[in-house]
Amino acid sequence: MRAIAIIGRRELAASFTSPLAYVFIVIFLGLAGGLTFYLGSWLERGQADLQAFFTWHPWLYLFLVPAVGMRLWAEERKTGTIEFLMTQPITTWQAVLGKFLAAWLFVGIALALTFPIWLTVNWLGNPDNGVILGAYLGSWLMAGAMLAISAAVSALTKNQVIAFVLAVAVCFLFLMSGLELVQAFFRGWAPSALQDAIASLSLLTSFTTITQGVIDLRDLVMFGSLIAVSLFINATLVELKKGS
Amino acid sequence: MWQKLERTDRTRLGVAGIGLAIVLFVAVNLLSGTLLTSTRLDLADDQLYTVSEGTKQVLAAIEEPVDLRSTTPTR
Numbered sequence: 001m002r003a004i005a006i007i008g009r010r011e012l013a014a015s016f017t018s019p020l021a022y023v024f025i026v027i028f029l030g031l032a033g034g035l036t037f038y039l040g041s042w043l044e045r046g047q048a049d050l051q052a053f054f055t056w057h058p059w060l061y062l063f064l065v066p067a068v069g070m071r072l073w074a075e076e077r078k079t080g081t082i083e084f085l086m087t088q089p090i091t092t093w094q095a096v097l098g099k100f101l102a103a104w105l106f107v108g109i110a111l112a113l114t115f116p117i118w119l120t121v122n123w124l125g126n127p128d129n130g131v132i133l134g135a136y137l138g139s140w141l142m143a144g145a146m147l148a149i150s151a152a153v154s155a156l157t158k159n160q161v162i163a164f165v166l167a168v169a170v171c172f173l174f175l176m177s178g179l180e181l182v183q184a185f186f187r188g189w190a191p192s193a194l195q196d197a198i199a200s201l202s203l204l205t206s207f208t209t210i211t212q213g214v215i216d217l218r219d220l221v222m223f224g225s226l227i228a229v230s231l232f233i234n235a236t237l238v239e240l241k242k243g244s
Numbered sequence: 245m246w247q248k249l250e251r252t253d254r255t256r257l258g259v260a261g262i263g264l265a266i267v268l269f270v271a272v273n274l275l276s277g278t279l280l281t282s283t284r285l286d287l288a289d290d291q292l293y294t295v296s297e298g299t300k301q302v303l304a305a306i307e308e309p310v311d312l313r314s315t316t317p318t319r
Contacts, residue, residue: 213288240254
């Protein structure tokens with residue numbers, strides 16, 4: 001536990017000493033605000049809710065979260081610092097968890113910094129704050145799931161660009177798995193139970209349910225198991241690549 | 245445990261582990277999809293997405309049999 005906290009603190013501090021953290025946060029806040037006000041026409045809707053704000057999150061995360069996750073392992077391998085990390089008296093699991101939690105917390109900080117829009121909607125009207133709280137939780141969970149996928153993909157390669165592109169592709173498939181784009185591929189040959197299972201793995205569907213204020217245990221299980229399986233694959237890949 | 249294994253064993257074990265993890269992931273979600281159908285927390289004001297007691301009473305009092313007609317567009 002202590003080792004995880006140490007790794008996490010080191011990773012979080014490292015991202016704030018480089019321009020990365022500031023670039024990410026400024027771009028995230030700028031895009032989230034711009035999309036909400038202009039493309040989402042938040043003010044013109046005249047409704048005291050943050051639907052127009054949260055609908056953009058899956059698409060923002062699709063590009064921004066893999067950008068955070070791509071460096072986690074690929075950079076360590078490229079610069080050779082992974083040898084130093086792996087010779088520390090910590091297990092692979094502690095390194096994987098520490099890195100993931102630090103990056104997740106970092107995305108959480110960026111998400112929390114969108115609080116002015118929450119203040120604005122409370123000042124302008126009388127929104128349902130329970131729903132908004134649930135939507136923030138769902139947004140953070142979805143970011144965590146995408147981040148775990150990105151971290152696992154990052155452990156696969158030395159090249160950060162490859163890690164980024166692959167992570168975006170995998171995250172896109174998980175976002176779309178409930179929609180026609182992915183379902184059409186399975187319709188011809190897969191049994192309907194499998195089709196339903198794939199549809200239930202959709203990040204987009206789960207996120208939409210949560211943004212409406214319904215926290216379904218199935219969605220929590222989906223996010224949790226996706227994070228767990230991605231981190232397991234991440235740790236296994238790090239172990240396998242140790243020798244190479 | 246990892247250290248004692250030969251190189252090829254490690255690779256095979258790792259790949260098998262990843263495969264099993266994916267199978268387990270799909271299985272857990274299939275299971276939760278069929279078992280955990282009624283466990284949800286409704287955060288909305290006035291329990292917007294929860295069937296209320298009044299609705300349940302109305303539904304219980306409906307005279308059977310009930311005819312249901314559905315119309316689906318064909319493409």
